[in-house]
Amino acid sequence: MIPGTFDYHRPATIEDAVALLSRLGEDANILAGGHSLIPLMKTRLASPDHLVDLSGIGNLKGIKVEGDTLIIGAMTTQFELIASEALERHVPIIAETSRLIADPQIRYKGTFGGNLANGDPGNDMPALMLCLGATYSVTGPEGSRQIAARDFYQGAYFTSLEHGEILTSVSIPIPAAGHGYAYEKLKRKVGDYATAAAAVVITMADGKCTSASIGLTNVSDTPLLASGAAAALVGTSLDRTSVDAAVLAAEVITSPASDMRGPAAYRTKMAGVMVRRALERAQSRAKG
Amino acid sequence: MNDQTKIDQDRAERTEKLQGMGCKRKRVEDVRFTQGKGSYVDDLKLPGMLFGDFVRSPHAHARIKSIDTSRAKALPGVVAVLTAADLKPLGLHYMPTLAGDVQAVLAEEKVLFQNQEVAFVIAEDRYIASDATELVDVEYEALPCIVDPFKSMLPDAPILREDIQDKMEGAHGPRKHPNHIFEWKIGDKEATDAVFANADVTIKEMLVDHRTHPSPLETCQSVASFDKVKGELTLWGTFQAPHVIRTVVSLISGLPEHKIHVIAPDIGGGFGNKVGAYAGYVCSVVGSIVLGVPVKWVEDRMENLSATSFARDYHMTTELAATKDGRIQAMRVHVLADHGAFDACADPSKWPAGFMNICTGSYDIPTAHLAVDGVYTNKASGGVAYRCSFRVTEAAFAIERAVELLAQKLGMDAAELRIKNFIKPEQFPYQSALGWEYDSGDYHTAMKKAMDTIGYTELREEQAKKREAFKRGETRELMGIGISFFTEIVGAGPAKNCDILGIAMFDSAEIRIHPTGSVIARMGTKSQGQGHETTYAQIIATEIGIPADDIMVEEGNTDTAPYGLGTYGSRSTPVAGAATAVAARKIKAKAQMIAAHMMEVHEGDLEWDVDRFRVKGLPEKFKTMKEIAWAAYNAPPPNMEPGLEAVNYYEPPNMTYPFGAYFCVMDIDVDTGVAKTRRFYALDDCGTRINPMIIEGQVHGGLTEAFACAMGQEIRYDEQGNVMGASFMDFFLPTAVETPHWETDHTVTPSPHHPIGAKGVGESPHVGGVPCFSNAVNDAYAFLGAGHIQMPHDAWRLWTVGEKLGLHT
């Protein structure tokens, strides 16, 4: 539980950070809150020669609303997501999800961007970003670009970030007023990653579901967007049959690992249970 | 106010000032613990101290073809790298275990479990040591491994312990197979078989008490410092039994025992994990002897969970025979005990299966037979008593699950069946079929109090309604009611049946009263969080009338403490607590003589009054203990030695038998398998209660560990012998969020043979808690025909039960 030797760098600007990362090459790693990276280093599953800490870069932090878009800086902590009034008003599912990440100590240090860039299928925020249709802004030696969250995750710890690219902020289209939402997470204890979890956002009008979006956490080597499940709901009154169909559609796209949280068959079924329960809660919250 | 009231009031005030037995005295040790001022092994920093770290085996079973340490030695800051080749000339590549086996310190020709110690790197700091472990090149040839104990004794099983391959006589008799350790049998087999052959009703079930780990928050660690000039070794370490460690170190190192100073400073939990001797201790000692500077070894969490002593892994085929109306006539148990790669159980010498023969529990079972086979597998060694006396959690689990299964088969209420078979109050002292003499008990009173308090009848009614509602599809929750009525056996123990390495299992207290009337008491036990500094002082306070706040209790330094066998198996209060009372009484007897001399009366004219001797009939004529202490040093009676102190080595005449009635109400979500404990009620009878607050704390802790073990905690291996989940991410250590609310209660049945009637309590909640939780889970599914559900009862396993029962549409 003792990491290998590394050098520590703390650039003050994004430009410096990008320059450092390209100079240091593949042996350098970005350090944000450290709560995914440092455990890997302690078990020597990662042994970077250099850590480039982003915490000295002021403009990577913060939450703002621009028109119908919400912009969250990558270095915003998971705690700050819970504390934010703007988020509570516009996209409360983010705070709800954040509260289910790890424990308070970790959320004080762990960042939103780190949770998204990490690429661990166990992270909770990525599936939510798929569900919300978020877009990631990244900056690298070649300049800046935008990547849709839905295109970002390629495999476990494998994302579309090129080496040396920094995730700077995330823009999230604000869901319609009166939308229903819920993040349901099954875990073994406080501080645990999900056995399975589901993020659900729906809108309702005259008792009918007018739109639905569903993301799934930790039931595949990437977060999943359950589009089939969502499609099974639109236009329905979320009656038993439609919900059953959605649950089934969510279950079939999962391919979880068997681990100490349970065998794959269990985790697939739990993805279904989480979808069902999230839908129930989302429906109860939806206006219209 | 009349005179008598005044006297009573005065006496009450003086009694209260003492903070003696029965009062909720705050724990004195918490002043330093809550300020982060405790002093643990890892806090120790000595000049020139080096750090050791292990190279461990990635394989469960492999031959070591070569070890090349040259790259590691070349790393700047690395001082030495020890391998078996270095230890062998010293005869230290193996060390004796407490169970009569030997255990590799550093693997020589083979590794026998994953994470076994292969080389020990010593470097200037922890980081370099850790880096260097990656530079030791070990070439292995993987061998087929045994993970399932049921495969250990197959004819074609790979032989694990080549070092003792030809030794077909083990420490406990003949071995049936090279992978067999011992067979231990007790009871009347013929009579038992005969009862079974003719019984109205029998049950038989394989009850598995799975492999888990005591997981104290502070891991195992040591600092060895050898003074080459004086030829003396000082060894600080996380030792539950420091004197035993001193003797073991002397025996294996050849250093004379008086030149070994073993010190156990504050310890952050032990739960059985810190009783045995570990490779890390030996390597830090050898390192320091060779290098002449202090060497520190600190285990990390993964090492602790995967390499130092595990607990349980008992596979118990349990049978009961009964009459139609529910009188239990016989019990038959066969245990397959997985001890891992070495037999490093920490049991008294003659008890290779600990006190498993307490498995007849709280019931008057006239005939019984128990047989235990211990086997080797490619897993870490151990089998220690995790918050229980030796194998007592296993025993309680066997009988308490079996009774439930019998109740189910008889169609009888599980509480009623228990009451029907309880040993009756008038049967004590009770001779059990498997050889114990239960000292005391009043099970009926305890059970009735528990059932009334929890509202047992109403709970069963509610459950019946819930079951109907479940069948009608109105709820997806199952309600379970768990019961456990356990009897512990603690306080090892009488010399006639208990010793460790030939040393009888007495314990000791040395009490010195200083001239000004304050006290130092030194004990042979060692607290790991139990609050000894608080409770022993309370015993002394009541016995000799000096306020507990004026009494300092010291443990853990083998130079100053009298020899003792340490703290585990709830033995501190039953054994050292008794020694404390006896030593205090010796002091009191001498004090009485001094007081008589001071007041110029005959000793027999004096009577004890809380904190003083007074002349009978003349209440105003008295000498306080404080005054007597001064006189003991200042003007002792002629022909009497000055001073006021006493030592007692107490050899208990019998064990003590705490018991308790536990009830658990659980609600299980069948769709996720998540179980919620709605209520947990624990009634404990530990005899005389020294400090009710400490008892409550011990019960809370023990129940929490019971909850953990029953509901998810496990050390699992895959088929290749890879240890899984050896970190707190997977290993279930409940936080305040998961832990149920505990309701505690008590009855008091003092031990008739213990000087103050106390029995020990720290482990009862664990022993009684594990079967109670498991019974609640089993009870929830029983009406659906689930059969016995094995622990641990984590969510996915319970979901699997529901899946098999077709509950998930």
Ligand SMILES: Cc1cc2nc3c(=O)[nH]c(=O)nc-3n(C[C@H](O)[C@H](O)[C@H](O)COP(=O)(O)OP(=O)(O)OC[C@H]3O[C@@H](n4cnc5c(N)ncnc54)[C@H](O)[C@@H]3O)c2cc1C
């Ligand atoms: C005990 C424990 C329990 C946890 N439980 C949960 C849980 O239940 N759910 C959950 O979602 N998470 C959980 N976590 C992880 C936690 O949320 C982490 O904080 C998060 O995954 C990573 O964020 P970080 O800021 O700590 O990033 P770091 O650990 O510093 O970095 C993680 C990875 O992302 C990269 N990275 C970080 N920031 C950027 C960036 N801006 N641009 C590009 N790359 C970047 C780093 O190089 C690194 O590879 C847990 C962690 C612990 C220790």
